[in-house]
Amino acid sequence: MLRIEHLTKKYGEKVAVDDLSLHIKAGQIYGFIGHNGAGKTTTIKAVCGISSFDGGEIYIDGVSIKNDPIGCKKKIAYIPDNPDLYDFLSGIKYLNFIADVYEISKSDREERIRKYADMFELTKDLANPVSSYSHGMKQKLALISALIHSPRLMVLDEPFVGLDPIASHSLKQLMRDMCKNGCAIFFSTHVLEVAEKLCDRIAIIRNGKLVVTGTTEEVKGNTSLEEVFLELEDKDA
Amino acid sequence: MLKSLIKVRLYSLWKSFLQIGGNKKYVKILMAALMLYAFGAMFFTSGMMYYQLCGALVSSGLLWLYFALAGLSAFCICLLGSVMAADSQLFEAKDNELLLSMPIRAKDVLISRMCVLLTLNYFFILLIALPAGVVYAMQFTVSVAGAAIFIVAFAVLPFLVLPISCFFGWLIALASSKARLRNMFILLFYLLLLGFYFIGYTRINTYIAKIIANGVPLAAAIKKALPPFYLIGNAIADKNPLSLLFYILCAAIPCVLVVALISKNYYKIMMTSKRTAEVKYVEKDVRALSAFSALTKKEIVFFLSRPMYIMNAGIGLIMMMVLVIAAAIKGESILSTMGVPEGLPLGFGTAVCVGVCFCATMVMISAPSVSLEGKCIWIPKSIPVKAEIILRSKIASHIAISLPFVIVSGIICTIAFGGSIAEIATYFLLPLSSIVFGAVFGVVINMKFPKFDWINETVAIKQSASVLITMAGSFGFVITPLILLLYLGIKLSDMTNILLLLFCAVLFIVSYALYALLKKNADEKFTAL
Numbered sequence: 166m167l168r169i170e171h172l173t174k175k176y177g178e179k180v181a182v183d184d185l186s187l188h189i190k191a192g193q194i195y196g197f198i199g200h201n202g203a204g205k206t207t208t209i210k211a212v213c214g215i216s217s218f219d220g221g222e223i224y225i226d227g228v229s230i231k232n233d234p235i236g237c238k239k240k241i242a243y244i245p246d247n248p249d250l251y252d253f254l255s256g257i258k259y260l261n262f263i264a265d266v267y268e269i270s271k272s273d274r275e276e277r278i279r280k281y282a283d284m285f286e287l288t289k290d291l292a293n294p295v296s297s298y299s300h301g302m303k304q305k306l307a308l309i310s311a312l313i314h315s316p317r318l319m320v321l322d323e324p325f326v327g328l329d330p331i332a333s334h335s336l337k338q339l340m341r342d343m344c345k346n347g348c349a350i351f352f353s354t355h356v357l358e359v360a361e362k363l364c365d366r367i368a369i370i371r372n373g374k375l376v377v378t379g380t381t382e383e384v385k386g387n388t389s390l391e392e393v394f395l396e397l398e399d400k401d402a
Numbered sequence: 403m404l405k406s407l408i409k410v411r412l413y414s415l416w417k418s419f420l421q422i423g424g425n426k427k428y429v430k431i432l433m434a435a436l437m438l439y440a441f442g443a444m445f446f447t448s449g450m451m452y453y454q455l456c457g458a459l460v461s462s463g464l465l466w467l468y469f470a471l472a473g474l475s476a477f478c479i480c481l482l483g484s485v486m487a488a489d490s491q492l493f494e495a496k497d498n499e500l501l502l503s504m505p506i507r508a509k510d511v512l513i514s515r516m517c518v519l520l521t522l523n524y525f526f527i528l529l530i531a532l533p534a535g536v537v538y539a540m541q542f543t544v545s546v547a548g549a550a551i552f553i554v555a556f557a558v559l560p561f562l563v564l565p566i567s568c569f570f571g572w573l574i575a576l577a578s579s580k581a582r583l584r585n586m587f588i589l590l591f592y593l594l595l596l597g598f599y600f601i602g603y604t605r606i607n608t609y610i611a612k613i614i615a616n617g618v619p620l621a622a623a624i625k626k627a628l629p630p631f632y633l634i635g636n637a638i639a640d641k642n643p644l645s646l647l648f649y650i651l652c653a654a655i656p657c658v659l660v661v662a663l664i665s666k667n668y669y670k671i672m673m674t675s676k677r678t679a680e681v682k683y684v685e686k687d688v689r690a691l692s693a694f695s696a697l698t699k700k701e702i703v704f705f706l707s708r709p710m711y712i713m714n715a716g717i718g719l720i721m722m723m724v725l726v727i728a729a730a731i732k733g734e735s736i737l738s739t740m741g742v743p744e745g746l747p748l749g750f751g752t753a754v755c756v757g758v759c760f761c762a763t764m765v766m767i768s769a770p771s772v773s774l775e776g777k778c779i780w781i782p783k784s785i786p787v788k789a790e791i792i793l794r795s796k797i798a799s800h801i802a803i804s805l806p807f808v809i810v811s812g813i814i815c816t817i818a819f820g821g822s823i824a825e826i827a828t829y830f831l832l833p834l835s836s837i838v839f840g841a842v843f844g845v846v847i848n849m850k851f852p853k854f855d856w857i858n859e860t861v862a863i864k865q866s867a868s869v870l871i872t873m874a875g876s877f878g879f880v881i882t883p884l885i886l887l888l889y890l891g892i893k894l895s896d897m898t899n900i901l902l903l904l905f906c907a908v909l910f911i912v913s914y915a916l917y918a919l920l921k922k923n924a925d926e927k928f929t930a931l
Contacts, residue, residue, distance in 0.1 A: 215783040217929050234925060238786035249777035251700065253707040255681070261688050265696030266785045271688065279685070292683035 166191045166226055166318050166349035167212065173220035174207050174373075181207040183373040184221070189349050189366070191317075194340055196364035196381075197353040198394060204373040205353040206246060209322050212351070213243040225318060239267070242316035246323040246353075248307040252296035256287065256306050259295055260313060267314035274313060281309040284339070285332050300327040308336065319343065321352035325359060337363055361390040369397060403506055407514035415518050436870055441529060448475075449533035451606060456537050458614040467621045469552070470635030471613070472534035473559060474628065479530045480523040480563040481570075482595055486588070487522055488571025490858070491515045492664070498672050509665035516661070519567060523560035531556045547641045554646060555634045562630060562653040565660040572664075575671075588709035596717070600724065693787045694795055701799035704774070705767060711774075714863050718764030719807045722833070725761060726811040729754040730818035751819030752899060755829050756884060758811050762836040763880050766863075768800035769844035769872035772931070773853040773862040779931060789928030790921045793845050797917070800841035808833045824899035832902055835909035836880050842913045843879070844872045846920050852931055880909070 167189040174182040182204040189195045199205050210216040212223055214234045223230045225237040251259055257278070264274040282288040285305040295303065304327045311319065319340075325333050340350050340363065354360050360367060360381075367384045369377040376397055377384055385393050452472065459468040492515050501511050535552050538544065574587060602609075613620060625632040633649035636642050664671070691699065705711055734750050772793075775782060782792045812830035821829075848868040856862045863869065887901050 213784050214929065215780055217926070234929075235786045235788060238784060241784075243780070243784045245780050247777070249780070251704070251778055251781070253704050254700070257683065258703075262696050262700055263785075265691040266693045266787055268693065269690070271690050274688075274690070275685070289683055290680075292681040 166193075167195075167351055168224040168227075169208070169212065169221070170224070171221035172208065172211060172218055172223065174204075174211060174216070174218045181373050182211070182218070182370075185370070185373070185375050186221075187368055187375070187378065189318075189351050191347045191349050192344050193365045194344055194350045194363055195352070196360035196367045197351060197370065198355075198357065198360060198367060198390075199353075199370035200398065203370045205370060206322055207373075208370070209243075209320055209351070209353060213241055213320050214238055215243070239314070240317040242311035242314070242319045244304075244307050244311050244319075244321045244324055246326070248300075248303040248327075250295050250303055250306060250310075252294065255294050256291040256298070259306060260291070260310055263310040264313050269314055277313050277315075278309065281312050284335050285309060301329055301332065304328055305332055312339075317348055319348065319350045319352070321350070323354060324352055325354065325356055357390045357394060361385060369394065371397065404510045404513060407501075407506070407510055408517045411514045411518050412521060415521060433867055433870060436874065444529045445533055448530050449537055451610065452534045452537040454610050455613060456534075456541055459617060460542065462614075462617045464617045464621050466632070466635030466639035467617060467624065468538070468635070469534065469555075469638040470621075470624055470628075470631040472531050473555070473631045473634040474624075476527050476531035476556065476559055477563055477631070480526045480560060481567055482598075483526050484519050484522050484563065484567040485570040485574070485591070487519055488567040489574040491518050492568065492571055493575030493671065502669060502672055507665075508668035509661070512661065512665045512668055516564060516568075519564060520560045523563055524557075527556050527559060531559070545641070548638060551641055551643075551646055552638050555637055555649065558650050558653045559634075561657045565656040568660050568664060572671075589712060592709060592713040593720075596713070596720065693785075694791050694798075697782075697787070697792060697795035698798045698802065701771065701796055702803060705799065705803060708859065708863075710860055711767075711863055714860075715766040715770065715869075716803065718761045718766075719804060721764065722758050722761040722807050722811055725757050726754060726814045729757075730814050749819065749821055749825055749899075751815050751821050751825055752828055752902070754819065755815055755832050756888065756902075758815075758833045759836045759884065760881060762804070762808070762833045763840060763876035764873070765800070765804055765837060765840055766844060766869050766872060767803055768796050768841045769848055769869045770853075770862045770866055771796040771799070771845065772848040773856070773866055773868060774859060776854055776856060776859075776862070779854060783929065783931075789924040792928065793849070793920055793924060794917075796845050797841045800844065801837060804837045804841075805834075808837060822899070824903060828899050828902050828906075831906040835906040835913075836876075839880060839909045839913045839916075840872070840876050842916045842920070843875055844868070846916050847872045847875065849920065849927060849931075854931070879912070 167187070169185060169187040172182050172185040173180065185204070185208060187195070197205050197208070207216070211218045212225075212230070214230050214237060225240055228237055230237045251262070254262065260278050261274065264278075269277075278291075279288075282291060285308060287302060287305045287309065290298070290302060295306065298306065304324070308324070311321075324336060328336060337359070344350060344365075364381050366379065367377070367381050367390070368375055369384070377393070381390070384390065452468075455471065456468055459465060492512065495515065498511070502508065535549075535556075539549075574591070624635075630649055630652040633645045633652065637646035637649055705716070729750075782789075808830065811833060812826075815829040816826050819825075819829075851867040851871065853862055853866045853868065856866075883905065884902075887905055888898065890897075890901060
């Protein structure tokens, strides 16, 4: 579903992502872990076609994002680490705006908005302006808007930040259900316990370079993911 | 602690000025030059006003009235200029809660924020009151004592303004507990401001003549009704230290009282819930729109939700209506008010239409539209829509918002002034071509000079390089050729309207060429933003 080949991204002289390669298959939940400034968000933004990259290739369902960005974006749902949304719209108007942009039919959007707004307990707040939402409510709205077009690949940057325990549980369940239906999920997180329990595969990035990748069991071995991560950090330090 | 807070506040004020030119050095220099020109023009305009007053009032033995009027003008401008700042700095500042959670006295937070208001007011005083002193010094001998009292009197003036701007700022903050009411309140405030400005600007010569003719009764009225301004005038004109002292007390006592009152209640004011009334969600039937329509609608909704955007970027539309309605009611006498020379071999309707076209070049809706995506830029970048469509929606919203004004102004011109087919076509096509050009040119320039690192939208709307360049460009590409064409038209007598229609065609062609340029590699350019 997502193939990243030798991805390189530079900001001036600084190499933010250095020759990174990953392959995420349909039905997999792939966790992306790294310290602050490791290159996680840069990689995620390149995958979603939000920022350009200097070297390598990114394929979504076999299609290069460079060659067909619009086709690729139709299959992707992206949620940024900080859900800055159009705060001058109400929640429902924002969702309808996204549905229009993704060309979702009237009946499909109504059904999906109802389903996911109920799931994340946001229905009663949909008529209120986004500017009145808390961080968690904005995160929930961003999640609903990401699900509105039934994406094949979900790319999430720190999706659990700001969510209450119930919404967090619902999201984890939803991620598992989506993967069962052939979707792929690639997400970054600092919450290693979540990654350990949720992910089929894990990649650890440090200073733009991929240092470890494999199934969750392979990566953590007999210890915890936290210990592996701290060990790797110590080694490099 | 207070010193550090003041330093941070003033630094952020300085940064907001520095942000104007973005990061490119040549743009910074260009913007600095443009700003210097604008400030110089304001200084010169004030100076011209005082020049007319100075000699006449001095010869009537009313020197104190001259300085009192300088004080009154500066007071009004400071008040109008700082009310909104009082709201945003004192009551709506985003970091208020953070600062109040720290071991900092509320009074220190308040005083540091008031320093920003005082600095802004000193800036206005430099532009409005200083010319009064300069004009007087150019015509009469100035003693050291007189100059010193002048400096002290105007240095104290911002403290006289402060309590009143704080009161109005608090009123706006109070209205902000309901978002819709806040927008309406701010819009109304700006419209009033604009109305006062227009009245003042168009009738300034009449007012000056009236002041000179009725100096004595006016002086008596000011002395009776506005004692602080009499004291300013008297202190400077008669070098009277007692008047200066009373005036300082007039400014200081309310200021100290207001600081004490607000600082005592600052926590309470800040902690009062500003949550807007909840709206109950009821599922409604929605109509699916195309991506282009949805994006255009979003742009229009955004424009209408921001009074600051409406008043700054849409000011040309309001001026357009004011001009056409005033011309229809007042007839040709409006030309002399506007300073248009008499005897132009040009239909009155066409002359008004050229004025409307001038107003249309001041519509700046599209010029900051890319920058205004700000932190939400990830949304248009991540959606499966070509950048060309996103940019086209910004152009379309500019045109869609302006079109009703263009049509109404054309209809009023047709009904009120009539004319040949060429003249009627000019009433509609000249403003429209100018609007279309401004819409496309604004987006082209904003793509070249985007600004996403703003904290307050006002920076993108009022102070960005994109807006200033678009404004200067529209003036250069539309108004300058138009003046040249009118001159040529006058030489060729009856050809004016034909030439103007040809000019419209050229503007449409140039707009299309600019749009084609914008479309070229739009996806790559948009991703690179």
